[in-house]
Amino acid sequence: MPENAPHEPDLSPGDMPIEEFRAHGHAVVDWIAEYLGSVDEYPVLARVAPGEIAGRLPRHAPEQPAGMREILEDFEHVLLPGMTHWNHPGFFAYFAITGSGPGILGEMLAAALNNNAMLWRTGPAATELEERSLDWLRQMMGLPAVFRGTIHDTASISSLTAIAAAREAALPDAREAGLSGLPRLRLYCSEEAHSSIEKAGITLGIGRAGTRRIATDAEFRMDPAALEAAIEEDLAAGWRPFCVVATVGTTSTTSIDPVPEIARICRRRGLWLHVDAAYGGAAAVAPEFRHVLDGCDAADSLVVNPHKWLFVPIDCSALYVRDPEVVRRAFSILPEYLVTPEGESVTNLMDYGPALGRRFRSLKLWMTLRYFGREGIAERIRAHVRVAREFAAWIDADEQWERLAPTRFSVVVFRYRAAGMSDAGADAWNEQILETVNAGGEVYLSHTRVHGRYAIRLAVGNLRTTQAHVQRAWDLLRAAAES
Numbered sequence: 001m002p003e004n005a006p007h008e009p010d011l012s013p014g015d016m017p018i019e020e021f022r023a024h025g026h027a028v029v030d031w032i033a034e035y036l037g038s039v040d041e042y043p044v045l046a047r048v049a050p051g052e053i054a055g056r057l058p059r060h061a062p063e064q065p066a067g068m069r070e071i072l073e074d075f076e077h078v079l080l081p082g083m084t085h086w087n088h089p090g091f092f093a094y095f096a097i098t099g100s101g102p103g104i105l106g107e108m109l110a111a112a113l114n115n116n117a118m119l120w121r122t123g124p125a126a127t128e129l130e131e132r133s134l135d136w137l138r139q140m141m142g143l144p145a146v147f148r149g150t151i152h153d154t155a156s157i158s159s160l161t162a163i164a165a166a167r168e169a170a171l172p173d174a175r176e177a178g179l180s181g182l183p184r185l186r187l188y189c190s191e192e193a194h195s196s197i198e199k200a201g202i203t204l205g206i207g208r209a210g211t212r213r214i215a216t217d218a219e220f221r222m223d224p225a226a227l228e229a230a231i232e233e234d235l236a237a238g239w240r241p242f243c244v245v246a247t248v249g250t251t252s253t254t255s256i257d258p259v260p261e262i263a264r265i266c267r268r269r270g271l272w273l274h275v276d277a278a279y280g281g282a283a284a285v286a287p288e289f290r291h292v293l294d295g296c297d298a299a300d301s302l303v304v305n306p307h308k309w310l311f312v313p314i315d316c317s318a319l320y321v322r323d324p325e326v327v328r329r330a331f332s333i334l335p336e337y338l339v340t341p342e343g344e345s346v347t348n349l350m351d352y353g354p355a356l357g358r359r360f361r362s363l364k365l366w367m368t369l370r371y372f373g374r375e376g377i378a379e380r381i382r383a384h385v386r387v388a389r390e391f392a393a394w395i396d397a398d399e400q401w402e403r404l405a406p407t408r409f410s411v412v413v414f415r416y417r418a419a420g421m422s423d424a425g426a427d428a429w430n431e432q433i434l435e436t437v438n439a440g441g442e443v444y445l446s447h448t449r450v451h452g453r454y455a456i457r458l459a460v461g462n463l464r465t466t467q468a469h470v471q472r473a474w475d476l477l478r479a480a481a482e483s
């Protein structure tokens, strides 16, 4: 990597000398620019075997200082071959994402400032920017002004925080007494909901047994009648229903639960409604897709991940709640060493989730929102949906391929099935197609199971992905299917 920064390792105290930092900093930025400009030249999926990278790393901790040049060379030669490149335009797996230029610059500055905004006083700008930038994002998505946002690392932690607040609202004694001796809580989500909801149930003492998965319809949406029936049945059996999680953009097929109906059930029965819009919420930034959040104005909480489809580098998850006071009641503890003269007149972010320490994540969010603007973000989301729909149309037009779910956003779920092929035969064939295509290094797609059938997913979400990349993926898939 850098050739321009001599380093004489020494044992004198203190940080890296500033001139050395400057030289390596310039070289690292040059490397990043080079990388981003040519990321498509790397194999998108790492070509290493498990343990291969670990085998190249010394087992013993470093005793003596090393030069930065040597460290950066190891980064390039030891670690880089073990990277799967999420910033590659051929990355179509899971939910494709982008660490955008402004977001990367925000990360760099946040690391330099190393701010921990656990308290307002330890990070006034970070605290107030978090509130303001999340309010901008709320406006961009068309959510009502009543929602207040906080940033967490992931949607998993955002949902955990929301469900803890729901538990607090339902059983305020649980915080002090724990759950033993209290009514058994029941949490509801669809059978298509993300595993993070079950994990939240496990973490919060609700357990997997207390997390009831509701059946979905032919388009993978929660069936509100089945929800209602499950609640009735649980009440009769002595459970205490407390929270329903609806999903806007499920992980497997990007289906959208019928939030307006689910919201009506929650309101009638006094249940907390949490919406997992980790992926799908981003689409609402474009006015023509705002309908994906229909009904969400009635939610108690909603998560959307700027690190999924809003071009902010991982990690950045936004949790919106209608009544932040419930979250505060669920989590706030004030040991003496954290008491400040501002008292309750300010927001102390440590009160709004399980973590004390808070990275300055809003900086990269703020820089990304400002750099692209709402219109710029909407235009990029539109472009992703457009190419995904084009791909879906190619699938539909070829009788040997079929879509297995509606294309609601920028993810296409499909499989190859030649005439006469059984479902079991198609499963094996599609698995092989995926292996072949991914081994080529130009694209990376992932899979799911839809109504028991093996399905390939193509997710468009990277800012470098163009129609040509999607066309290439299609060519590679067809070649693999015929080979």
Ligand SMILES: Cc1ncc(COP(=O)(O)O)c(C=O)c1O
Binding pocket: 095, 153, 154, 155, 156, 157, 194, 196, 247, 249, 250, 251, 276, 277, 278, 279, 305, 317
């Ligand atoms: C719908 C949905 N919710 C939650 C998550 C979890 O996201 P995170 O990795 O931010 O915890 C995912 C991950 O893909 C998801 O698809």
